[in-house]
Amino acid sequence: MNLVRSNVAKMxxxxxxxxxxxxxxxxxxTNENPYPPSPAVFRAVHEFDPGRLRLYSEPLSLELRxxxxxxxxxxxDWVLAGNGSDDLLTIALRTFVDQGGLCAYTHxxxxxYPVLVDLQGARHAAIELDEEFGLPADLVQQAxxxxxxxxCRPNAPTGNVFPxxxxxxxxxxxxxxxxxxxxxxxxxxxxxxxxxRQYPNVVVSHxxxxxxxxxxxxxxxxxxxxxxxxxxxKVKDSYNLDMMTQAVGAAALRDRDYxxxxxQRVRATRDTLVATLDxxxxxxxxxxxxFILTRPPMAADRMFVALRERGYLVRYFxxxxxxxxxxxxxxxxxxxxGFVQAVRAILAAETQA
Amino acid sequence: MNLVRSNVAKMxxxxxxxxxxxxxxxxxxTNENPYPPSPAVFRAVHEFDPGRLRLYSEPLSLELRxxxxxxxxxxxDWVLAGNGSDDLLTIALRTFVDQGGLCAYTHxxxxxYPVLVDLQGARHAAIELDEEFGLPADLVQQAxxxxxxxxCRPNAPTGNVFPxxxxxxxxxxxxxxxxxxxxxxxxxxxxxxxxxRQYPNVVVSHxxxxxxxxxxxxxxxxxxxxxxxxxxxKVKDSYNLDMMTQAVGAAALRDRDYxxxxxQRVRATRDTLVATLDxxxxxxxxxxxxFILTRPPMAADRMFVALRERGYLVRYFxxxxxxxxxxxxxxxxxxxxGFVQAVRAILAAETQA
Numbered sequence: 001m002n003l004v005r006s007n008v009a010k011m012x013x014x015x016x017x018x019x020x021x022x023x024x025x026x027x028x029x030t031n032e033n034p035y036p037p038s039p040a041v042f043r044a045v046h047e048f049d050p051g052r053l054r055l056y057s058e059p060l061s062l063e064l065r066x067x068x069x070x071x072x073x074x075x076x077d078w079v080l081a082g083n084g085s086d087d088l089l090t091i092a093l094r095t096f097v098d099q100g101g102l103c104a105y106t107h108x109x110x111x112x113y114p115v116l117v118d119l120q121g122a123r124h125a126a127i128e129l130d131e132e133f134g135l136p137a138d139l140v141q142q143a144x145x146x147x148x149x150x151x152c153r154p155n156a157p158t159g160n161v162f163p164x165x166x167x168x169x170x171x172x173x174x175x176x177x178x179x180x181x182x183x184x185x186x187x188x189x190x191x192x193x194x195x196x197r198q199y200p201n202v203v204v205s206h207x208x209x210x211x212x213x214x215x216x217x218x219x220x221x222x223x224x225x226x227x228x229x230x231x232x233x234k235v236k237d238s239y240n241l242d243m244m245t246q247a248v249g250a251a252a253l254r255d256r257d258y259x260x261x262x263x264q265r266v267r268a269t270r271d272t273l274v275a276t277l278d279x280x281x282x283x284x285x286x287x288x289x290x291f292i293l294t295r296p297p298m299a300a301d302r303m304f305v306a307l308r309e310r311g312y313l314v315r316y317f318x319x320x321x322x323x324x325x326x327x328x329x330x331x332x333x334x335x336x337x338g339f340v341q342a343v344r345a346i347l348a349a350e351t352q353a
Numbered sequence: 354m355n356l357v358r359s360n361v362a363k364m365x366x367x368x369x370x371x372x373x374x375x376x377x378x379x380x381x382x383t384n385e386n387p388y389p390p391s392p393a394v395f396r397a398v399h400e401f402d403p404g405r406l407r408l409y410s411e412p413l414s415l416e417l418r419x420x421x422x423x424x425x426x427x428x429x430d431w432v433l434a435g436n437g438s439d440d441l442l443t444i445a446l447r448t449f450v451d452q453g454g455l456c457a458y459t460h461x462x463x464x465x466y467p468v469l470v471d472l473q474g475a476r477h478a479a480i481e482l483d484e485e486f487g488l489p490a491d492l493v494q495q496a497x498x499x500x501x502x503x504x505c506r507p508n509a510p511t512g513n514v515f516p517x518x519x520x521x522x523x524x525x526x527x528x529x530x531x532x533x534x535x536x537x538x539x540x541x542x543x544x545x546x547x548x549x550r551q552y553p554n555v556v557v558s559h560x561x562x563x564x565x566x567x568x569x570x571x572x573x574x575x576x577x578x579x580x581x582x583x584x585x586x587k588v589k590d591s592y593n594l595d596m597m598t599q600a601v602g603a604a605a606l607r608d609r610d611y612x613x614x615x616x617q618r619v620r621a622t623r624d625t626l627v628a629t630l631d632x633x634x635x636x637x638x639x640x641x642x643x644f645i646l647t648r649p650p651m652a653a654d655r656m657f658v659a660l661r662e663r664g665y666l667v668r669y670f671x672x673x674x675x676x677x678x679x680x681x682x683x684x685x686x687x688x689x690x691g692f693v694q695a696v697r698a699i700l701a702a703e704t705q706a
Contacts, residue, residue, distance in 0.1 A: 013587035036404045050398040051389045054566040059369045099452035213407040216596035234366035243569035
């Protein structure tokens, strides 16, 4: 007797971005924020009473959900709190997709989506983005039969956004649940968050990992009609958020202005970097995130290795659609100046070779 | 189109034990430890640098797994770390039970098991414990066709243990995975942990919620053959444990002696309480945990209400098999003295009425 479900046994797990320990790198590979979390986070940690840990955490994360919904005028019944947005995506598959059912998602996008579909034992409708990494005109038709359609906007790892009117059309026409993953939404010029009021089949998810500089805290939120939230609440682990995460996350949410100011700094650094890389012969996709996907004027995999040797860790994907590109997270101005210097040196060595 | 899977839509969620906010109670209802966590936990929280939170946590929890396995002579490959043992149980269902498959568990036991089976869309083999809440002799036959059999030992909410030789027989004879939930194992006289070396189909899970006084931290461990651990690692969320939980959990695991001493104190308090309740006409099941299941000499539901009015919160289950009993978590000696005083007063009022 095989002890393990066949869908699990035959799959590989998800591969997280490298967290190297062999030497010190400038980490531009996992889209972390280069700035520390809010001073309110430091205070919340220092003021936390560890004696409280003997008690269970509040299972429904009521305070967090209230704080997360408030900036958007949504009551806590419209909000689900997750142990990172990966927890929320797992809840999505388990709430909306049967084993043997069909889940649609675009490609290239977040590489966790197909892993979660395999874990659920479901079938894949991987819908190719067009040449410019836009949504294909027949997206909804291609997703026919799926009970869940996941769209990442702004998209990772390409960085671009899809037009709002296209998103409206998709949400109105798709008969199942549309999950709009706005993990990078705080860096973008606009958002689909308001859609949840209009479409009872739409969920929008956010994370505190990137914009709030809290990747190590594991905290994300899904926004949707209370009917959908109530169903997802059944599926989440009873105590999915520990007490410290709840306390620290609440402090960070109360200092939203700090987060917004950091997003602005990151965007400015990004735009300067893109202009410089343009002048060096790179082709960079328009980004509304804290990273860029850029095609260097040499083989991307060799540039990845050369950057690594010089202490700069970026992300290279073997996926054929983007194997000629590198994903570079936006660091501080000083880090990106060093990165550009390394790039120049690598290109100079390439020309001499 | 119904947006939600039918197994989810038709079920109720899990009901966690009450965490009341209306007034202050002596909480004897969710099996929390009355003693604070180790002084090492306080130090770990105070020394934690919140600036680190901008980076992702270590996805595989390598240090925690090493520390958790060490007292039992198991390498980290034999250990899985979860966001509480509820996370581990969810992983169990998702790794070992197909939608439409069969999952066996004993009854009465932890009320989360049937909820997880419903969430997976699987079928139930709920196997009744015998009159004395022992394992039925034909347990393995009753579990025929199941790919997973969950046994809680010591059992909750009854508190008793099943004989080790019976457990050996079950593990040797059952062809699927046997999951032995030792959430209360640190309070017991013996353990099935060593079974994992002998049976490649056995998983034993522990939690830091009770014995380590860390219910609010959400941290548990599953021990099994590295082959099974590798499969479960695919199923867990990539970053299921946040950075603070990893730091604080490691500190607590390094101070195992503190935990063991607290378990000893709790056991002593428990035995005194049981003797006192005996003298008041209660019938208490033999307990190897930090709680007792006891039958009061009056209707249990009315005693529950009367205790609550006097500020003592215990757990009452409507389940017909145990509806004549109350589950009482063991607090400090002072708390239990107060509890006994309340019990005496309630019984006296009952006699007068």
